[in-house]
Every structure is written in structure tokens, then in C-alpha cells.
Amino acid sequence: GQQLNQSPQSMFIQEGEDVSMNCTSSSIFNTWLWYKQEPGEGPVLLIALYKAGELTSNGRLTAQFGITRKDSFLNISASIPSDVGIYFCAGQLGGNQFYFGTGTSLTVIP
């Protein structure tokens, strides 16, 4: 199966700081999705990307579809305590299954 690696694995930041995380793949994808998951809950879709080079924002979140189609980046500006959770990237090729990354755990210190 496809391997998606996310980095960093975990982050501890002060409230108000900006956050950057990325996701890399050994294969190309046509679609990149970013999800946030809180304990005991299902993943919640944050941003969807459909085109290489695309930059999309959702409030304080900004994500980019890498030019090589093998990577994607997520930035969170001015973090707040409710940003705490695990962030997953997911890639899709050909309209079939989604492959998920290993996750980035975010802790925001008030």
C-alpha cells in the first residue's frame, strides 16, 4: 500500500504561535485531504485540495497541494487551545480508497 509520512510526529506550542506540518508520499495523488481528530471521535474534514500547486484556506488554516503531487502542507495561524488534536493527511488517486498519514499530534499550551 501507499506510505504517507507526516512530520513532525508531535508538536507542543504556545497559544498564538503559528503551526506548520507536512505530509509526503512515495506515490502521486490527485486529491489531498486534511482531517482533524479528537479523542474518541471520527476525523473531521478541514480542507480538500484537487490540483497541484493549489493553495486553499479555511479560516486560520491554509493547505497546499505540492507541485510534485507527492506532498502537501498544512499551516495553522495564531493557534488557540481548541486546535488541540491529531491532524491527518489523506491522499487519493483514481477515485478509489484514501490513504492516510501517520498523524501529527498538536498540543497548544495556553
Next chain:
Amino acid sequence: DTGVSQDPRHKITKRGQNVTFRCDPISEHNRLYWYRQTLGQGPEFLTYFQNEAQLEKSRLLSDRFSAERPKGSFSTLEIQRTEQGDSAMYLCASSLVTDTEAFFGQGTRLTVV
């Protein structure tokens, strides 16, 4: 429609018992996916349906696992003769065929004792 609904939210069962989970997708979503997630890992693909047709199955889906979507609406995932290794969160997601955004339910947490 409030989103993807899964039932039950939690299930504790004894090893060797059969369990069945239900997923109700978002209305008009033709695609339905099942994923499994263990602690500290990302979701792993199990299977997906387009309408009532099961189009892809993962090698993770052993003979003890079966999924159905008989009328192209809700889906069930059954695990027969459960093992401790089946303990995980089982997630369901749905999407439109032409729109690849996939929305997840809250999951069913299975504990096999």
C-alpha cells in the same frame, strides 16, 4: 441531514462472538467507505461501496469480515468469531461519486475481551 451516523458508538464483546455495526451515510452520497483505526495510528482502509456494489476490499478484510450495502443506502459491517486483535475504532465515511471529499462518522469503538 446531520452527517454520517454510526451505531453503536461503543461495543464490548467476548472473544468468539459475532458483532455487527451499522453506518448511515449522508443522503445522496453514493460512495461509502469502511476504515479501521487502532490507537496511535491513522485509519486503514477496509472496503468501499459505490451504491450497492462493493468495489474494493483490503487484504485486512479477512474471511471473518463481511460488509453489505443492500439498497445503496446504509451499510453493515459484520465481524464473525471476534479476536482480541479486532479491537479498534471502526470508521465509516461517505462521499459523492463526483466529489472526492469524504466525511466520517463518529466511529464505533470495539473492545474484544
